[in-house]
Amino acid sequence: MLKVLKFGGTSVGSLERIENVAKRVAKIKEAGDDVVVVVSAMSGETNKLIEYANHFSQNPKKEEMDMLLSSGERVTSALLSIALNEMGYPAVAMSGRRAGIVTDDAHTKARIEEIDPSNMQKELNEGKIVVVAGFQGVDKEGNVTTLGRGGSDLSAVAIAGALKADLCEIYTDVDGIYTTDPRIEPKAKKLDKISYDEMLELASLGAKVLQNRSVELAKKLNVNLVTRSSFSEDEGTLITKEENIMEKPLVSGIALDKNQARISLMGVKDRPGIASEIFNALANANVNVDMIIQNKAHSGKTNIDFTVPKTDLNDAKAVVDTFVDNGDIEDDSYNEAICKVSVVGVGMKSHSGVAAKAFSALANENININMISTSEIKISMVVDEKYGELAVRALHEAYELDK
Amino acid sequence: MLKVLKFGGTSVGSLERIENVAKRVAKIKEAGDDVVVVVSAMSGETNKLIEYANHFSQNPKKEEMDMLLSSGERVTSALLSIALNEMGYPAVAMSGRRAGIVTDDAHTKARIEEIDPSNMQKELNEGKIVVVAGFQGVDKEGNVTTLGRGGSDLSAVAIAGALKADLCEIYTDVDGIYTTDPRIEPKAKKLDKISYDEMLELASLGAKVLQNRSVELAKKLNVNLVTRSSFSEDEGTLITKEENIMEKPLVSGIALDKNQARISLMGVKDRPGIASEIFNALANANVNVDMIIQNKAHSGKTNIDFTVPKTDLNDAKAVVDTFVDNGDIEDDSYNEAICKVSVVGVGMKSHSGVAAKAFSALANENININMISTSEIKISMVVDEKYGELAVRALHEAYELDK
Numbered sequence: 001m002l003k004v005l006k007f008g009g010t011s012v013g014s015l016e017r018i019e020n021v022a023k024r025v026a027k028i029k030e031a032g033d034d035v036v037v038v039v040s041a042m043s044g045e046t047n048k049l050i051e052y053a054n055h056f057s058q059n060p061k062k063e064e065m066d067m068l069l070s071s072g073e074r075v076t077s078a079l080l081s082i083a084l085n086e087m088g089y090p091a092v093a094m095s096g097r098r099a100g101i102v103t104d105d106a107h108t109k110a111r112i113e114e115i116d117p118s119n120m121q122k123e124l125n126e127g128k129i130v131v132v133a134g135f136q137g138v139d140k141e142g143n144v145t146t147l148g149r150g151g152s153d154l155s156a157v158a159i160a161g162a163l164k165a166d167l168c169e170i171y172t173d174v175d176g177i178y179t180t181d182p183r184i185e186p187k188a189k190k191l192d193k194i195s196y197d198e199m200l201e202l203a204s205l206g207a208k209v210l211q212n213r214s215v216e217l218a219k220k221l222n223v224n225l226v227t228r229s230s231f232s233e234d235e236g237t238l239i240t241k242e243e244n245i246m247e248k249p250l251v252s253g254i255a256l257d258k259n260q261a262r263i264s265l266m267g268v269k270d271r272p273g274i275a276s277e278i279f280n281a282l283a284n285a286n287v288n289v290d291m292i293i294q295n296k297a298h299s300g301k302t303n304i305d306f307t308v309p310k311t312d313l314n315d316a317k318a319v320v321d322t323f324v325d326n327g328d329i330e331d332d333s334y335n336e337a338i339c340k341v342s343v344v345g346v347g348m349k350s351h352s353g354v355a356a357k358a359f360s361a362l363a364n365e366n367i368n369i370n371m372i373s374t375s376e377i378k379i380s381m382v383v384d385e386k387y388g389e390l391a392v393r394a395l396h397e398a399y400e401l402d403k
Numbered sequence: 404m405l406k407v408l409k410f411g412g413t414s415v416g417s418l419e420r421i422e423n424v425a426k427r428v429a430k431i432k433e434a435g436d437d438v439v440v441v442v443s444a445m446s447g448e449t450n451k452l453i454e455y456a457n458h459f460s461q462n463p464k465k466e467e468m469d470m471l472l473s474s475g476e477r478v479t480s481a482l483l484s485i486a487l488n489e490m491g492y493p494a495v496a497m498s499g500r501r502a503g504i505v506t507d508d509a510h511t512k513a514r515i516e517e518i519d520p521s522n523m524q525k526e527l528n529e530g531k532i533v534v535v536a537g538f539q540g541v542d543k544e545g546n547v548t549t550l551g552r553g554g555s556d557l558s559a560v561a562i563a564g565a566l567k568a569d570l571c572e573i574y575t576d577v578d579g580i581y582t583t584d585p586r587i588e589p590k591a592k593k594l595d596k597i598s599y600d601e602m603l604e605l606a607s608l609g610a611k612v613l614q615n616r617s618v619e620l621a622k623k624l625n626v627n628l629v630t631r632s633s634f635s636e637d638e639g640t641l642i643t644k645e646e647n648i649m650e651k652p653l654v655s656g657i658a659l660d661k662n663q664a665r666i667s668l669m670g671v672k673d674r675p676g677i678a679s680e681i682f683n684a685l686a687n688a689n690v691n692v693d694m695i696i697q698n699k700a701h702s703g704k705t706n707i708d709f710t711v712p713k714t715d716l717n718d719a720k721a722v723v724d725t726f727v728d729n730g731d732i733e734d735d736s737y738n739e740a741i742c743k744v745s746v747v748g749v750g751m752k753s754h755s756g757v758a759a760k761a762f763s764a765l766a767n768e769n770i771n772i773n774m775i776s777t778s779e780i781k782i783s784m785v786v787d788e789k790y791g792e793l794a795v796r797a798l799h800e801a802y803e804l805d806k
Binding site: 015018019022049052053055056057060061063064065067068070071072074075077078079081082083085086092093095097098142143144 | 460482547
C-alpha cells in the first residue's frame, strides 16, 4: 500500500515531536507500506518569519515572501529525513520543486497546476521514504511559490493523487471529524467515514481540521483522505467518495455557523432583473452571500432576505445603501444576532421526512426558525444566535447521532 | 560601476543590522552603482540548524544537511530584498539556483563549476538590486548544495567574476588586512592594497577575514576584492593583482602561525626515493606538511626536519613510526612548542638583503631561528613558541611597517 502522510506544524513543533513523527513513520514503513511524508514548518516558524518581514514592510513583495516562508518546510523535511536515516530507514528530503510540484505564479496563494512524480517514484522504487516540504512549489519559470493557508494539506492531497496513493493521512492535533462540535454536544461521536460532499457541507465542523480546498482537491483526484491525531493511535475519519460508504447514514453531522448576519430588504421594486442587479453588485464587492429567500410583499413589491458572513456585513451595507438611495429598495434592516444550523447527510437524497424531523426538533424546544434553505444533502436553518447550541443538541438527539 | 557586496552573518545578525545593511546598499545604489548583494545566514542560524541535525544524528546525510543549511541564507536574502523594496529601491531576492550557481555534487563542501549570470544580468539591466543567498548552489541534477565554510565569500567572488564586476566588497566585522595582528603589535597598520599572492601567504593574518579559497578564486577570476567593515565607513583593503599595485612595498606584513609542530627524523637511510616514500605516506594520511629541511648527518645518513599543523601531529607520528619500525629511520623527535613567523612582500622579488634584515632583527632580540624556508615573496622562520610575539614585533619594527 502506498500512503501519503502529512504532519502539520504542531505535530513537528519541536525536535522531540519530529522524533515521534519519525517513529510513527518508521512503524508504518515497517508494516510494509511505501511512504511519502509531507511536512509543515515547525509551529511558530512561519509566524516568526512573517513578523520578520513585517518589521521591514507591511506589504512585502509576494515573491520574497514565498522565498522567505518556503524555508520553514525545507528545514522540517531535512530534519525528519535525517532522523529517519539515523533510525535505519533510508529517506530522502525533497523541496516542493524536487517533488515536481508546479503551480501558477500567484505568489503566496498559488494553485497547484501539475505534479511530475518521477523523482518521488524513483526514490520509492528504491525503497526509500520520501519526505517532502509541504506548502510550496515552483511556477513555470522556476520561481518558488507557496500555496497559502492549509497549503501543506493541499501538497499532500495533490501528491497522493499524482502517485495514485491508496491513502492520504492528515495528522493533526484532533483525531477526526465528529457528528458535531464536542464542545457544544459532549455526546458527539467521531465518524468513521464521511463523503467528500458531506465534508464540504460540514465545513464549519471540519475547518479546524481540513480546509475545503483540500477536500475539493481530494474529491477531484479521488484521493482517500483520512484525518487523525498525531498524538494517539486512534483511527481517524476517512473522507472518501459516496460509493465507498456502504451504509449511508441519514444524517452524518450537525454544523453550527455563528459567523452569519442577516440582511432584510423590504419593498424591493418588482421589476425584471432587480435581484440580479443587487446580487451582482454584492458579488463585485466580494461579499459572500449564503442563503437567499424571496417572498411577495405588498403592491407588486417583494421582500428579499439573505445572509452574509459577519465580516462582509459592512461591505454589504454599502452596496444595499446605493439601492435604497435610488429608490429600488424601500427599507433595509440588519441582524447580527443570528446563526445557521445545518443538518448534513447523503442519506437525505433517498429519504423523505428528514427536514420535517428537524423542524419538529426545533419546535419542541420552542426555537423559531427564521430562514430555511435546503440542498440535496443539507438542511440549513437560521435561528436566533442565542439558540444556536440548543438547536445543535436538539438536532443531534433527534437524529440519534450519539448512538 | 558594478559592485558585488557580501555581508557576513554578523553583519546581518539581527533585523536592525539587516536594516543597516539595506541603508548601506541603498547609499551605494544612490551613488550610481549597479549592485549585487550576497548575504550569509543571520549569525547563529546555521549553528542552530546544525545543532538541530545533531539532535538526530552525529553523521547526518550530507544531502539533507545542504537542504537544511541553505535555508538560512534564503531567509536573509528575502528579508534584505523586502527592506530595500520598502525603502523604494527595487530589489529581487535570488537563491543560489536562481542566481545560476552550478556546483559539483560534493554536498556540504561543493565547488562552484560555473555561473550562468543571465537572471542576475536581466534584473540589473532593469535597474534592480539583486540580493543573492550566498553559500549555496545546485549540482547538475538540480539538487541543492552548499559550499562549506566561507562559502558566501566564494559565492560573491564567483558572481563578481561571472558578471565582470568592477569590485567585490566583503563586509565583515574587521576593517581590512593589517601589517600584522594588532593584538600582538598595536602599531600594526591597515594596508590599502595587497596582492593576491601576498594575501595567500599572509593566510594566518587574513584567515579571520577571508579564506584562501576565496582569494585563490579572486586571483583566478581577476576579481578586485575589498575587505572592509560593515560597522564603519572606513575604506578597507584592496586585494588585487600585483600589476595594480604601483608602489610595491618591500614587505607587506608579518604573520604568526602557532598551529605548527616540528618533527625531526634522525638518521634517515640515504637511499634514493626514501624522502619521497616518507612524504607520500604522509600525504596519503592527509597530513599537511609545511616546511621541510634536509641535511647530511653521519655515515651516509641524513636528518630531515619538517613541520605539520598541530592537529595533524598524531597522524604524522603514526606514519613516521612505521619507518622507524622497519629501520629506515633511526630515531624521531617531536616539538610542539614552536611557531612560524613569516615576512611577506612582493618587493622581495627585486630586492636583496630582505632576509638578512629579518635574521638580524631576531638576533638582536636573542631569538634563535630553528628552521628557515624562503619563497619568492616570503621568508618563514621557525622559532620557539614563547618568542613568537616578540619576533613579530621585532620584524614589524625592522621593516618599518608602522610608518
